[in-house]
Structures are given as C-alpha cells and as structure tokens.
Amino acid sequence: xxxxxxxxxxxxxxxxxxxxxxxxxxxxxxxxxxxxxxxxxxxxxxxxxxxxxxxxxxxxxxxxxxxxxxxxxxxxxxxxxxxxxxxxxxxxxxxxxxxxxxxxxxxxxxxxxxxxxxxxxxxxxxxxxxxxxxxxxxxxxxxxxxxxxxxxxxxxxxxxxxxxxxxxxxxxxxxxxxxxxxxxxxxxxxxxxxxxxxxxxxxxxxxxxxxxxxxxxxxxxxxxxxxxxxxxxxxxxxxxxxxxxxxxxxxxx
Numbered sequence: 001x002x003x004x005x006x007x008x009x010x011x012x013x014x015x016x017x018x019x020x021x022x023x024x025x026x027x028x029x030x031x032x033x034x035x036x037x038x039x040x041x042x043x044x045x046x047x048x049x050x051x052x053x054x055x056x057x058x059x060x061x062x063x064x065x066x067x068x069x070x071x072x073x074x075x076x077x078x079x080x081x082x083x084x085x086x087x088x089x090x091x092x093x094x095x096x097x098x099x100x101x102x103x104x105x106x107x108x109x110x111x112x113x114x115x116x117x118x119x120x121x122x123x124x125x126x127x128x129x130x131x132x133x134x135x136x137x138x139x140x141x142x143x144x145x146x147x148x149x150x151x152x153x154x155x156x157x158x159x160x161x162x163x164x165x166x167x168x169x170x171x172x173x174x175x176x177x178x179x180x181x182x183x184x185x186x187x188x189x190x191x192x193x194x195x196x197x198x199x200x201x202x203x204x205x206x207x208x209x210x211x212x213x214x215x216x217x218x219x220x221x222x223x224x225x226x227x228x229x230x231x232x233x234x235x236x237x238x239x240x241x242x243x244x245x246x247x248x249x250x251x252x253x
C-alpha cells in the first residue's frame with residue numbers, strides 16, 4: 001500500500017510538468033537547440049586546430065656521413081700493397097693478355113697449330129686460412145678442394161669456322177679440374193638445344209686424362225694459372241679502388 005501511494009503521488013506531481021512540456025514543446029525545443037549551438041560555438045572557439053607536422057630528415061647530412069665512410073674505405077684500399085703492384089709476366093707465358101679496366105674478366109688469346117684459343121679468366125674465389133681450418137673440422141669435402149682458393153676459367157678451342165670445344169675449368173694451386181666439356185657448333189640456331197654430352201666426370205678415366213693433357217699442351221697448366229691467380233687478385237684490388245671512387249663521385253654530385 002505504501003509503495004502504491006508513492007507511485008500515485010509521483011504520477012500526480014509529474015502530470016503538470018508533462019502538460020507544460022506538451023504545450024511548450026516548440027519553444028522549449030528551440031531554446032534547447034540555441035543553447036547547444038551556443039555551447040558548441042564557445043567550445044570550438046577555444047580549440048586550436050591540430051595539424052600533424054611531418055618530420056623531415058636531412059638527406060645532406062646522411063650523404064655526408066656516407067661520404068666519410070667511403071673516404072675511409074678508399075684510404076684502406078689505397079694502403080693495400082696490391083693496388084699498384086705490377087705482375088711481371090713470366091718468360092714463356094704463351095698467351096696475350098687483354099685486360100680492360102672496369103671489366104670483370106681478363107681475356108687470354110693465342111694460336112696453336114691453326115687453332116684459336118681464348119681463355120676467359122674470372123675473379124678468383126679466395127679462401128682464407130680460417131675457412132680452411134673450418135672445412136677440415138667439418139670434413140664435408142673428401143679431397144679438400146672446396147676449401148682452397150680457386151680460379152674459374154672458360155677455355156674455348158676453335159678451328160676456322162667449324163665447331164669449337166668449350167671447357168669450364170677450376171684452377172687450384174697445384175692442379176686444374178675440368179668441370180664440363182661441350183662441343184659448340186656455330187651453325188646451330190638459338191632455338192636449338194644441342195646435346196652437350198655426359199658429365200665430364202662420368203667419362204672414361206683415360207679419356208679424362210687425355211683431355212687434361214690436351215689442355216696442358218695448349219698452355220692451360222699450373223704454371224700459367226698460378227700466375228693468373230696473383231694477377232687477378234691485383235686486378236680485383238684495383239677495380240675495387242676505382243669502383244669506390246666512382247661511388248664517391250656519384251654521392252658527392
């Protein structure tokens with residue numbers, strides 16, 4: 001009963017208010033909107049627009065830092081003993097050396113009994129003493145050739161306009177390995193896939209030895225490749241120094 005009487009009194013007291021709101025709905029609504037607009041306007045006027053400010057990094061200072069590092073590397077390269085070292089061509093060296101500055105390879109040429117022999121000498125694959133020790137501990141390579149410095153060669157022997165023999169070789173300090181042998185025919189079109197024979201190491205052992213002798217007679221032997229190994233090390237040093245200078249010129253421009 002008490003709760004019911006409270007609800008009745010609340011309803012009776014709210015009825016006049018509801019009646020006034022109903023009669024004055026339009027004027028009340030307009031006043032309310034005006035008040036809200038006024039508050040919004042006052043609030044907005046106190047705010048400072050937020051504009052994100054981008055962060056700029058100076059490319060000039062970055063370039064200067066890079067140039068300092070390049071200069072330091074150039075100084076180290078210039079202090080290398082191999083930079084200006086000129087390898088004296090040994091007597092009896094059978095090839096003419098064509099060494100173009102900036103080129104990755106050196107080309108050797110000679111003629112032998114009507115044959116044209118061209119050798120492309122690539123940059124050596126150098127192995128330090130630490131790497132050799134690591135290889136011995138691992139024991140992954142039976143003959144240890146993978147842990148020795150080597151020199152990649154591509155030897156082409158041709159006769160007039162006919163087919164040519166192409167040997168891919170790897171020269172070590174005391175031996176030369178033939179990795180592959182192919183017969184190249186200039187009459188074959190680019191669309192033809194020529195049969196290049198079996199893997200060289202699958203050939204009969206006597207045939208392998210005969211081809212090693214074949215190359216040795218034509219000048220591909222350890223006395224030649226050992227000189228080329230030192231020659232290419234010096235070339236690599238010179239090319240690196242020249243590359244650094246070109247790099248510096250580009251960054252400084």
